[in-house]
Amino acid sequence: MNAKTGAPALKQTLGTIQLWGIAVGLVISGEYFGWSYGWASAGTLGFTVTALFIAAMYTAFIFSFTELTTSIPHAGGPFAYSKKAFGPLGGYIAGAATLIEFVFAPPAIALAIGAYLNVQFPALDPKTAAVGAYLVFMTLNIVGVQIAAMFELCVTLLAIFELLVFMGVVSPGFSIAHFVKGGWSGQDHFSLAAIPGMFAAIPFAIWFFLAIEGVAMAAEEAKDPQRSIPIAYITGIITLVLLAIGVMVFAGGAGDWTKLANINDPLPQAMKLIVGEHSNWLHMLVWLGLFGLIASFHGIILGYSRQIFALARDGYLPGYFAKIHARFNTPHRAILAGGAIGIAAIYSDELITLGGQTLTANIVTMSVFGAITMYIVSMLSLFRLRRSAPDMLRPFRAPLYPWFPAFALAGACVCMTTMIYYNLLIFGVFAAFLVCGYVVFLLTKNSRTLEQSAVA
Template sequence: MGGATGLKKALGPVHLWGIAVGLVISGEYFGWNYGWKEAGTIGFLWATLLVTAMYATFIFSFTELTTAIPQAGGPFAYSRKAFGPLGGLVAGYATLVEFVFAPPAIAAALGAYVHFMFPTVPVMGVAIAAYVVFVGLNIVGVKQAAAFELIVTVLAVIELLVFMGVVAPSFSVSNFVANNEEFGTAGILAAIPFAIWFYLAIEGVAMAAEEAKDPSKSIPVAYIAGILTLVVLALGVMILTGGVGDWRNFANVDYPLPEAMAVVVGRDSGWTHMLVSIGLFGIVASFHGIILGYSRQIFALARAGYLPAFLSTLHPKFATPHWALIAGGVIGIVALLSGKTAELITMSAFGALVLYIISMAALFKLRVSDPALERPFRAPLYPLFPGIALALSAFFLVVMAWFNPGIALIFVAMFLPAYGYFLATAKIRAEKDVDITGGIIAVSAGEGVLARGDTDL
């Protein structure tokens, strides 16, 4: 299992913005509309505003960690540094759940969009083919993958702006507020995971930080520009879609935007076909970007001894974590075959919230335990911003567990084998020879040498 384990630095700020927005942008195309079933349009708007406040404060705080510790492990690296090996395990597990279970939901939507255009094409066939294609693209190289991500992300953003421009003249406040009488506070809380879907995975830029050319400058630009872009798109798409007709017709499909466009201009209109055709880019951008993210997390966990070592090896030609990419793809396809899009979204949201909680806790802990740590970007209005992010994340986690006890139980149950492996391999991790002074971690024979700067793993 030889081979280098240091990732190439090939990404600039525009690439990172493309990853930040691309990771998330499929959330503007589908998935969020399931929240209307729980809360109606008005209640879901309140849920979205609460979640937006959490993400805005979280990203401004999370950027401090990403620039201070720019490693492929992302939250795993921050939590391990703050809370030791067990903290790293919790963060790594949560990140994997978020990033491994989001792609199958996105792949299902990709298949549904193609099926909308070509009814004879099977949804599942397209979804599985997408896994094969995009796992392969990521194996070819991160620079090529990031360039592709940037292109499809820009096209997806343009398409959402076109959608808003076409349907805006048909927007009616009376349509948006109609049929909301049966919903209340409980509905707002039940809709939280679908509001999270608007922004879920933006933190995945952290997993590409080790490949950034100048992380101290490029990452803050990418994160701040990314969250502002997504707030505008999320609120614009959700509000306008809810006001073009009877929103209940869009609340239980994997392609709400084409359905809304069809109400305005007709199902056979060129505008509708263009939305579906170009709209695929938004779904592809997130699918492709999250695959990149989960592969870096698996790579980092394996490199630190939390997963089998072969998952940390890089392709001899392309220097990408090919086994990590393939392993995540296999798990994703198995989850895809369940056909449970809403449940997969909720499971991903559980992972995300645990990740946000432990990341914000790590920020507070490191401010105290390691005040000398170089922080090129510091969370504004500290401790208010990270405090708000932490409090809202914890509140949302409790709410989601209350409304989704079965999925919460599965989330906890899946942690048990990960914890078992963690205990069984403690001796292997302890045998790693760490040269703190030189800034290099030399690992056991056959696992290569890690890149400079990884001493906290």
């Protein structure tokens, strides 16, 4: 309990290296799968342009977002910043969008875990393996944040090592001719016809970096958030940008990249082009490659649970989900609630397979809609708080203000506009979630206030 307010509170146990592990681990599965769907519409060269633009946007965003995280170290992260800047409605939009981002990303990662295991065990149903992953890592997150964070750091380091091994193994067969062939939406030379494909590929470039902002949800559990979070964020984004470029270039140069454009396991398949399907290197990549997926899956469970917990603690969700486990001091009910939604998404093929895309591609897109909405609201919150709360303690100030946050905001608006254009049906589902959630929020306001008083 918080000694001042009596509300449920989390223990401050995380150090800088653990926060860096969470920052990179949350995202690193994006280096293993998901991004290659961008090749299907943009080609390798077109997608490279898109990815570099998104990398620049994320870099500007993280340098700006860190100001908010260190000024308001709250388990709700963007929800808390937007609530302070724009009141309850702003808090709801940011909180609901973040929740959609973090609840829909894990099923996509779980399905990729299943796909990787299916390479090794063809008889194993990928969906069964995905549900098994949920059960294992929800349990680990319930046992304790310190244990969970140390596990996250270990698997993140192993995942980085494996990506470096992948680059090293495929490098002897790398050919720039492979990478550039048909690199502009299937054409060898750039033309204006390639531009629509580059815009359509935005969600999959975002997948390279999606959820790094989840460190904000661990701020309340950091020992020294004002110092450790900026270090974790900045070193984390640098690590991820370098890995994303390396993985994309080496995979595309390994052979016929079109064979990798619509699958959940592009790295093993790229390596197969070089070493053959019976190589020990391939088997090692499949096993160690799981660490990257596990790192993100495990880390995002931590993120969504803190978001559900914070929203419930502030009365935006039923107070039932703000309960902390008496022994492990973790938000166990929030962990289980997000897991139940994710498992349902795994088996919702007919509902989520929209617009002719695969289940994984649509889950990724839904998660990205949540992320981009949160980025826009967060940058607007930064500008608003600079004006409305000029004397607020800011241990870290966004560099090159207002240019960095303005670029991040403009980039996010471009992403949102193009994503709506190319994914109108999924956006409709996303908007329906937000509207329905807000209606429920308004209708249950009085009962939630009573529950919140009981929790406190």
